[in-house]
Amino acid sequence: MSIVTSAEATGNGAGAGTGIGAGLPSDEGSNSPLGGPAARFLDLLAAEWIKFRSVQSTYWAVVCAAVPSILVGILIAQNVRSNWVNLSKHPDFHFDALASSFDGFQFGQLVMGVLGVLVISSEYASGLIRTTFAATPQRRAVLAAKTVMIGAFTLMCGEILAFAAFFPVQAIMHGVGDGLSIGSPGALRAVLVAGFYLAVLALIGLAFGALLRHTAWAICAVFGLVFILPGVVSAFPAPWGDRIGKFLPTDCIGQLIAQQPHANDLSRPWSFVVIVAYPVVLLAFAHYVLRKRDA
Amino acid sequence: MIEIKDVSKRYGGKLAVDGLSFTVRPGMVTGFLGPNGAGKSTTMRMILGLDEPDRGEVTIDGRRYNEFKRPLYRVGALLDATAVHGGRSARAHLESLARSNGMRRGRVDAVLEQVGLTEVASKHVGGFSLGMKQRLGIAAALLGDPQVLMFDEPVNGLDPQGVRWVRGLFRSLAAEGRTVLVSSHLLSEMAQTADHLVVIGRGRLIADTGVEEFVEAGSAGRILVRTPYGGGLARLLVAEGAQVEQVEQAEHGMLAVTGVTQERIGDVAAAHGLAIHELRADRASLEEVFMELTEESVEYRASSGRDGSAEVVDAQATTGGAR
Numbered sequence: 001m002s003i004v005t006s007a008e009a010t011g012n013g014a015g016a017g018t019g020i021g022a023g024l025p026s027d028e029g030s031n032s033p034l035g036g037p038a039a040r041f042l043d044l045l046a047a048e049w050i051k052f053r054s055v056q057s058t059y060w061a062v063v064c065a066a067v068p069s070i071l072v073g074i075l076i077a078q079n080v081r082s083n084w085v086n087l088s089k090h091p092d093f094h095f096d097a098l099a100s101s102f103d104g105f106q107f108g109q110l111v112m113g114v115l116g117v118l119v120i121s122s123e124y125a126s127g128l129i130r131t132t133f134a135a136t137p138q139r140r141a142v143l144a145a146k147t148v149m150i151g152a153f154t155l156m157c158g159e160i161l162a163f164a165a166f167f168p169v170q171a172i173m174h175g176v177g178d179g180l181s182i183g184s185p186g187a188l189r190a191v192l193v194a195g196f197y198l199a200v201l202a203l204i205g206l207a208f209g210a211l212l213r214h215t216a217w218a219i220c221a222v223f224g225l226v227f228i229l230p231g232v233v234s235a236f237p238a239p240w241g242d243r244i245g246k247f248l249p250t251d252c253i254g255q256l257i258a259q260q261p262h263a264n265d266l267s268r269p270w271s272f273v274v275i276v277a278y279p280v281v282l283l284a285f286a287h288y289v290l291r292k293r294d295a
Numbered sequence: 296m297i298e299i300k301d302v303s304k305r306y307g308g309k310l311a312v313d314g315l316s317f318t319v320r321p322g323m324v325t326g327f328l329g330p331n332g333a334g335k336s337t338t339m340r341m342i343l344g345l346d347e348p349d350r351g352e353v354t355i356d357g358r359r360y361n362e363f364k365r366p367l368y369r370v371g372a373l374l375d376a377t378a379v380h381g382g383r384s385a386r387a388h389l390e391s392l393a394r395s396n397g398m399r400r401g402r403v404d405a406v407l408e409q410v411g412l413t414e415v416a417s418k419h420v421g422g423f424s425l426g427m428k429q430r431l432g433i434a435a436a437l438l439g440d441p442q443v444l445m446f447d448e449p450v451n452g453l454d455p456q457g458v459r460w461v462r463g464l465f466r467s468l469a470a471e472g473r474t475v476l477v478s479s480h481l482l483s484e485m486a487q488t489a490d491h492l493v494v495i496g497r498g499r500l501i502a503d504t505g506v507e508e509f510v511e512a513g514s515a516g517r518i519l520v521r522t523p524y525g526g527g528l529a530r531l532l533v534a535e536g537a538q539v540e541q542v543e544q545a546e547h548g549m550l551a552v553t554g555v556t557q558e559r560i561g562d563v564a565a566a567h568g569l570a571i572h573e574l575r576a577d578r579a580s581l582e583e584v585f586m587e588l589t590e591e592s593v594e595y596r597a598s599s600g601r602d603g604s605a606e607v608v609d610a611q612a613t614t615g616g617a618r
Contacts, residue, residue, distance in 0.1 A: 040364065040397065047395035054387030055380060127378030131435065134343045134372055135395050137361040294346040 044136060044145035048119075052149060057118060062157060065111035065198070069161045070168070072104030077172040084176045097178050098187060098259045101169040102194045106226070106250075108161060109201040112154050113222035116205025119150045121215040133295045140287050143210060147283060150202050158198030162191045190257040193272070197253045200279055201226070204249075207282030211289060226250055249278055296321055296474055297342055297443060302351030304337055304498075311337040312348075313498035319476045321442070324469045326489030326506075327478040328585065334498040335478040336374070339447050343372055355443055367396040371436030372445040376428040376452070381421025385412055385431050388420060393438050406434040411460075425452025433461070443474040450484055462488045482585040494585070518557050520550040520564075521573035528560075528569050535563060551577060 052058055080087065080095055087093050120143075123129035136142050166182070173179035180187050204225065208218040226249065233245045242264045245251050252271035255262055266274060297319040304312040312334040319325045329335050340346040341353050344360035353360070355370055363369050379388055389403045407413045410430040415423070420431065429449055436444055446465075450458055465488055469475045479485050485492060485506070492509050494502040502509055522528050525548035529539040537554035552560060557574055564571045 043397045044395055047391040050387055050391040050394055051380075051383070054384060054391070055382040057382065122380060126380050127375050128380055130340070130343075130345050130374055131378060131392065132395070133345055134370075134374070135367050135392050137344045137363065137366060295340070 041141065041145065044141055045149055047136075048142075048145045048149040052119065052153070055122075057122075058115070061111055061115040061118075065108040065115070065157065066161055066164075069102075069104040069108030069198075070165050072107065073101045073165050073169045074172065076100055076103050077169040081172055081176050095173075095178060096259050097169060097173045097180055098184075098190050099254070099257045101166045102162065102190070102257050104165060105161075105194060105198065108198060109226055110223065112158070112198045113201040113205035113208075113226070114219055115154065116150055116202035116207075117209040117215060117218040117222060119146050119206055119209065121209035121213065121218050124209075124213040125215055130295050139290045139295075143283070143287060143290055146206060147203060150206055151199050154202035155196065155199035159192065159195035161198065162195035165194070166191050186259060193253070193256040197249075197256075197275065200249070200275055203279035204282055207279060207286045210286035211282070247274055249275055296356055297445075297476060298352075298354045298357075299338065299342070300352045300354075302338070302341060302348045302353060304334075304341060304346060304348050306337075311498050312341070315351075315495065315498065315500055317493045317500060317503050319474055319493070320491070321474040322469060322472050323490035324465045324475045324477060324488055325491045325493060326485030327476055327493050327495075328482060328485055329478075329480065329495040329501075331480055332497075333480075333495045335480075335495065336447055337498075338495070339372070339374060339445055339476075339478065342445065343370070343374070365396040365439070367392065367398070367439030367441065369439070369441050370443045370445065371439060371441040372447075373429070373432035373436045373449055374445075374447050376425065376432040376449075379420045379428065379431065381419060383420055384417045385420055385423070385434075386416040388431065389435060389438065392435055396439060398438065402438055406437045409437060410434040426454055426457050429453055429461075430457070433464070441473075443476075444468055445476045445478075447478045448480070449477060450479065450481075458484075517577035518552045518555075518560060519573065519575055519577045520552055520560055520571060522548070522550070522564065522569060522571045524564075524569040525550055527567070528564055528571075531563050531567060531569075532560065535559065549573075 077097070077100060080100075087095070120129070123132055132142060133139055166187070170179040170181065182188055182191065201222070205218065205222050208221040209215070212218045212221060230245065230248055230250045233248060234241050236244060246255075246265045251265055252275045255265040255271040256268055256275075261268060265271065299315055299317050302312055302315045303310065315334070315338065327335055327338075337346065341348050342355065342360065344353075355363075360366060360370065386403060386407065389406065390400070393400070393403050404413070407416050410433050412427065412430055412434060415427065420428065423431065429452055433446065433449060436446065449461055453461060465475050465477055469490070477485070477488060489506055491505055492502060493500070494509070519542070520528065525541065529541070529550055532539050532550075532552055532555060535555055537552050537560075540551045542549045542551045557576065561571065561574060
């Protein structure tokens with residue numbers, strides 16, 4: 001049987017020969033012009049991308065995130081517009097056409113969170129994670145590659161969805177003179193942050209997946225953070241409900257996509273900092289744990 | 296070369312590997328044997344840096360696995376053939392691995408061809424039989440054309456042609472000077488593939504020896520003689536200083552003789568005109584030796600010296616010793 005020599009395989013001429021004594025360090029980046037640290041990380045990124053795009057669940061998740069994210073806002077806007085005459089008589093009536101564009105994102109955020117979870121939990125579920133870590137013992141580099149890959153992908157999807165959610169709703173609301181343009185005050189900020197928020201959820205999901213290593217538990221954690229916890233916290237006796245609630249990602253994003261800032265929430269810059277802090281802290285913890293644990 | 300030095304690993308309250316030391320040398324197939332739960336997979340995970348030993352050291356060519364930046368060029372391993380994402384194609388699975396170690400695309404096609412999966416490369420792995428998954432796992436191990444290869448129970452699920460193919464593959468990899476470690480709980484399988492055996496039971500080393508020596512160590516040097524003149528021959532052999540035992544009460548009885556050589560038995564029988572129908576060394580089957588050595592209470596420990604010859608020693612002394 002013939003086996004291609006690794007010199008051929010690496011294409012850098014520094015590979016180990018087939019002879020037993022030929023222990024040239026083909027794995028050493030320093031010996032190879034192709035093997036520098038930067039090139040290596042790109043390799044890991046490419047490997048993660050291959051894994052991500054080669055399973056159908058990725059495509060289903062994108063569809064499942066897109067449909068409600070775009071449709072729910074449209075349906076609500078249609079509803080508001082058709083009842084506009086009655087609604088606008090009410091003295092307390094206020095409709096935030098900007099924030100309402102993203103009403104569907106509360107479903108989209110969950111799907112993105114699940115997508116993030118699956119990027120690593122599916123490897124734990126199948127045992128593939130051992131193959132991955134055997135191929136790349138630098139586990140934290142693997143997690144970093146997953147983070148960049150899923151972060152970039154969901155950021156792109158998120159921004160597309162945010163714009164796709166914004167324009168139809170505004171077109172509908174123009175009919176009653178309540179629509180905004182992307183140039184309206186705060187509109188671009190809200191759209192960009194709403195898209196960014198979906199990537200944040202994916203990264204929170206990834207961190208939970210890495211920490212909990214079980215798909216179901218990690219999905220429960222994402223679900224709990226964005227659906228259960230806000231309800232629980234709001235039930236706290238005043239003023240604790242507000243004091244704690246304003247640090248939840250759902251409240252922070254609400255503050256950032258609203259036309260008028262909410263008095264009870266954190267300021268907008270702080271809301272953004274808190275939103276970013278969630279994935280950063282969770283991923284930092286995941287990095288720490290990953291190093292210590294047996295695979 | 297894989298070196299395991301005094302390695303111990305505990306999971307919760309269970310000591311999975313207990314003071315294990317052995318070396319896997321290049322140029323031969325080393326069979327890694329033990330009953331299920333003996334610690335084979337744990338040891339292999341520690342070799343791959345997946346699990347950290349509580350004590351001791353595991354090195355490959357003198358270096359810890361985690362030091363390798365592109366380990367697939369050094370070590371190829373098949374741990375668990377079913378550890379693949381069922382929704383991914385065989386090619387995508389291999390491509391992601393190859394890419395993570397900076398390999399060219401052509402390598403994937405080459406190993407797919409080598410293991411005979413080219414036809415089904417774009418099919419979902421979830422539809423593969425266990426045997427096909429084993430081939431895929433072997434393909435992954437071969438990707439980097441490494442000098443050190445490890446296979447955990449690779450024969451499971453393979454059809455007879457697959458088994459023959461895999462044996463030939465291991466032998467040719469070893470013949471190319473590579474280090475090949477193959478685990479199995481079936482000794483008969485290893486007998487046909489391995490040159491050297493490392494046998495463990497309950498996380499401890501039981502034997503580190505050549506296949507031949509392993510069998511001889513377990514057979515205690517008995518010689519079996521089949522003759523219609525059992526009684527007469529037995530008396531003559533006892534007179535020669537041998538210990539004789541009747542082992543079969545068949546029509547033509549079988550004697551088990553220790554203490555004299557086969558030649559001497561033949562000469563004695565010929566000198567007295569006693570016909571012998573069979574005369575052979577009692578080579579216990581590999582399975583018998585294996586069962587004996589890996590019984591729950593490990594009674595014997597066969598270890599090989601530097602010269603490779605096997606000796607059977609009482610293991611009670613070592614098991615009773617403080618660890």
